[in-house]
Amino acid sequence: MTLDTVMQTLKPVDDGLRERAARVIPGGMYGHLNVTLLPASYPQFYRSGNGARLTDVDGNQYIDFMCGFGPMISGYKNPVVEAAAAAQLAEGDALGGPTPRMVELAELLVDTVGPADWAMFGKNGTDATSLAVTIARAATGKRKLLKGRSAYHGANAWFNPNPLGSTPEDRANIIFFDFNDIASLEAAAAEAGDDLAxxxxxPFKHDGPVDDQRLAEVDFARAVRALADRNDAVLIMDEVRTGFRLVTGSAWEPLGVAPDLIAYSKAIANGWALSAVVGIDALAQAASDIYATGSFWYSGVAMAAGIANIGLLRETDTPAHMDHVGTLLRTGLQAQAEENGFEVVQSGPAAMPYLRFVDDPGHAAALAFTGAAAARGVLLHPVHNWFLSTAHTEQDIADALDRTAEAFAEARSVLG
Structure with a gap:
């Protein structure tokens, strides 16, 4: 009996919840948090989180390198963020209108993000990217949108990678280009003609699960900006996944490129449901003219959490910390893979690492390794990038590497 199998017998509460969910939730679970296709050692349901660690409903503890798929940047149950949220909750959340926190958060984002002159808010990443596209089309009076081939920008009818339930008309105005390929970008713009909105x-290519992550080349980033300018089109930066992990501001600022609109979500409120679009003055009128709203878009608690969280991220060089601990993790995993005869490729920024096994049809090695890691209390993902947070310490990395050494060894024994 493998440790993975033993772990299954230690999850009776999780198993019971899965059975109950199957009776009242379509498919038992849905979306990217569905663990059905992952090894059985992964829990579906969790009880609590603290710092960089999670506890599932059966009391099993994990060092977490998924951070809720990105939202937890300052650590689970961060005391500063939670105190701000609790203080606002004591006064009220969804009221007859927004609280002062909305203005304060908008001011903070404008002060933090170089290209930003204003901010609007929603609840999730799809809200933000949809809002940005709508503003771009309203401002330009044009329809066509260029997007990276296989890039994910939300779960609406325009961008959802699963076309089931949408129509060809929903995607008729989307034209694809290849990331870091200027010729492909120019060809897509030519196809759009005078209708490019x-x-x-x-900021970087993070599609997965087959392709490696790729940082943007400087020439490509600047070509995107120049093409938008030549065509009177709007440059939208989707920072839903990357926001504040790479740069405390706009991710392409170090490349000398400023977008017109930036979509944020995930990490800006450290797990509280919040998204934002920030933009330049030239697009403020269009942003005001469109109709965009939601009953919970103006709630004060998440905005209070966002203010506290961004304040924490501005206090120190948090991207440098995440890069440091991510590099420690990456270096350790590389050595362990080689010791066990695995050829792996690690790509993308260290704060958002991705590990791929070479010659791994059906992701058998990735599933074996991450399943064995989960059985030992380390949460990774076989086909999605991971996330580091400011709560991850050098000791967390050392503890995790002690366990992943065993996970690589088990994966080698299972695969032969």
């Missing part, structure tokens, strides 16, 4: 792009 905008270009939506992520």
């Amino acid at each position: 905008g270009i939506i792009v992520s």
Whole structure:
């Protein structure tokens, strides 16, 4: 009996919840948090989180390198963020209108993000990217949108990678280009002609699960900016996944490129449901003219959490910390993989690492390794990038590497 199998017998509460969920939730679970296709050692349901660690409903503890798929940047149950949220909750959350926190948060984002002159808010990443596209089309009076091939920008009818439930008309105005390929970008713009409303792009390519992550080349980033300018189109930066992990501001600022609109979510409120679009003055009128709203878009608690969280991230060089601990993790995993005869590729920034096994049809090695790691209390993902946070310490990395050494060894024994 493998340790993975033993772990299954230690999850009776999780198993019971899965059975109950299957009766009342379509498919038992849905979306990117569905663990059905992952090894059985992964829990579906959790009880609590603290710092860089999670506890599932059966009391099993994990060093977490997924951070809720990105939202937890300052650590689970961060005391500063939670105190700010609790103070606002004591006064009220969804009221007859927004609280003063909305203005304060907008001011903070404008002060923090170089290209930003204003901010609007929603609840999740799809809200933000949809809002940005709508503003771009309203401002330009044009329809076509360029996006990276296979890039993910939300779960609406325009961008959802699963077309089931949408129509060809929903995607008729989307034209694809290849990331870091200027010729492909220019060809897509030529196809759009005089009807190009905008270009939506992520700071780096993080599509997965087959392709490696790729940082943006300087020439490509600047070509995107120049193409938007030549065509009177809007450059939209999707920082839903990357926001504040790479740069405390706009991710392409170090490349000398400022977008017109930036979509944020995930990490800006450290796990509280919040998203934002920030933009330049030239687009403020269009942003005001469109109709965009939601009953919970103006709630004060998440905005109070966002103010506290961004304040924490501005106090120190948090991207440098995440890069440091991420590099320690990456270096340790590389050595362990080689010791066990695995060829792996690690790509992307260390704060958002991705590990791929070479010659791994069906992701058998990735599943074996991450399953064995989960059985030992380390949460990684076989086909999605991971996330580091400011709560991850050198000791967390050392503890995790002690366990992943065993996970690599088990994966080698299972695969032969």
